[in-house]
Amino acid sequence: MTTPLQAMWLEARDEGSVRERLYRVLRQSIIRMVLAPGQALSEKELADAFDVSRQPVREAFIRLSEAGLVEVRPQRGTYVVRISQQAVLEARFVREAIEVAVAREAATLGVAERTLEELRELIERQRRCSVSSDYDRFFQLDEAFHRALSLGVGHTAAWRVTEEVKAQLDRVRYLSIPDSTPIAKLTDQHSMIVEAIGRRDPEAASQAMSVHQREILQSLPELMRRFPEMFDGAPSAVAVGSK
């Protein structure tokens, strides 16, 4: 358990406080399924493994629990939360709402030529991933694309929120590697978004983004069947709803 984590820890050595580095390493580990849903995490074990004290580990846990990635049960332990279908669907909803608004605004107000170039460049690199089937690289470029778009219209806060909710979605996407990830299709959708923005067509841009956001989770039901132990089977949870 500890060895791959320790490697990440040593890599991320240089930037930020101990708490911040721990948070990034653990977050990445959870998103990339290095730490499996349901896995118990121990303050003490991690502190020993990384040769730091328990306090920064604890603070990283708190932050992770706010991001909905772990559950801290007082006097019991800390656990990687299982993927919850409801949480995933809600995250998708929020992400779509924000990114559609960003795309619409980008097309309405226009964006710098520099930004358009950057986006097209990213799409080009994504196409290369398509031919080489480099899924890991594609995910990085995909994140870079959405990030560049949000920051390109100046909405850093919007991107921060997107990043936050995206964690829930990315775990599912990592599960779906490699079989059900239509890289070419997703790249084409990126291209449609950028083109619509380029010709200043807000309706087409927001529509294209909406379609794109709905594409991502097509494989969810299939994954729930294939990896039931990753999911939150019987949640007593929520059901605030109506309907």
Add this chain to the structure above:
Amino acid sequence: MTTPLQAMWLEARDEGSVRERLYRVLRQSIIRMVLAPGQALSEKELADAFDVSRQPVREAFIRLSEAGLVEVRPQRGTYVVRISQQAVLEARFVREAIEVAVAREAATLGVAERTLEELRELIERQRRCSVSSDYDRFFQLDEAFHRALSLGVGHTAAWRVTEEVKAQLDRVRYLSIPDSTPIAKLTDQHSMIVEAIGRRDPEAASQAMSVHQREILQSLPELMRRFPEMFDGAPSAVAVGSK
């Protein structure tokens, strides 16, 4: 400085961990302008005032800094952030994106009769605030309205995000008490939203919500002129801290 805070602290005594209670009290204090923008906060002072150790105070600070309400400057101190025009506008953007999507979905899928009743009830109580000019109560009911709508369509995550970004906006709204708060107008807009949802008209519902969200910050430029020291472009006004 400490006395009104201590009162809030004693009131919030019963629920959650020390860290959680500290967070809520400080957050409310900042939003309601009990703690002024630029104000220096001291771990030690607060710990002494509330008779707890510095550690939970520190953890509350960390969380507040993630919410964008304080700035922790390592080896310097912790300060209530001044209101940033950009942060406010970005918060408004995110909130509008989410709430418009919520309103649209509510109108598309429909909501429980129970929820509609609750919303109409809240509007009725808001009207009573209008005649009595009870601004404080109106704000509470306004929050309850938006909360009831989001939870009514089952989007708890969406409400959590809204709540998060709303903090930035609420500080401005508290500043604008009482003169530039058109309670009647806002209440009418609430009513239009609910009616559109009731007759299952997604376009009208999202449009009404959009108009409503843009209404809220009409007074921002005026407020920036009247209270320059509250905003981050302000003349330095250093060192509220010691003495």
Add this chain to the structure above:
DNA sequence: ATTGCCATACTACCATACTAGTCTGTTCAG
């Protein structure tokens, strides 16, 4: 009088110690 330097005080940050609550395995009573 002005400028540069140093002592001090204050900060955040991390480590360690301590408290309190929960789980588990063993033991003893029925």
Add this chain to the structure above:
DNA sequence: CTGAACAGACTAGTATGGTAGTATGGCAAT
């Protein structure tokens, strides 16, 4: 043999002490 109760070993939460770094104010030198 079964059940409950208790002891020990976990856990997280909180308190406290120590370290390192920055701002500040006074003092000396120019």
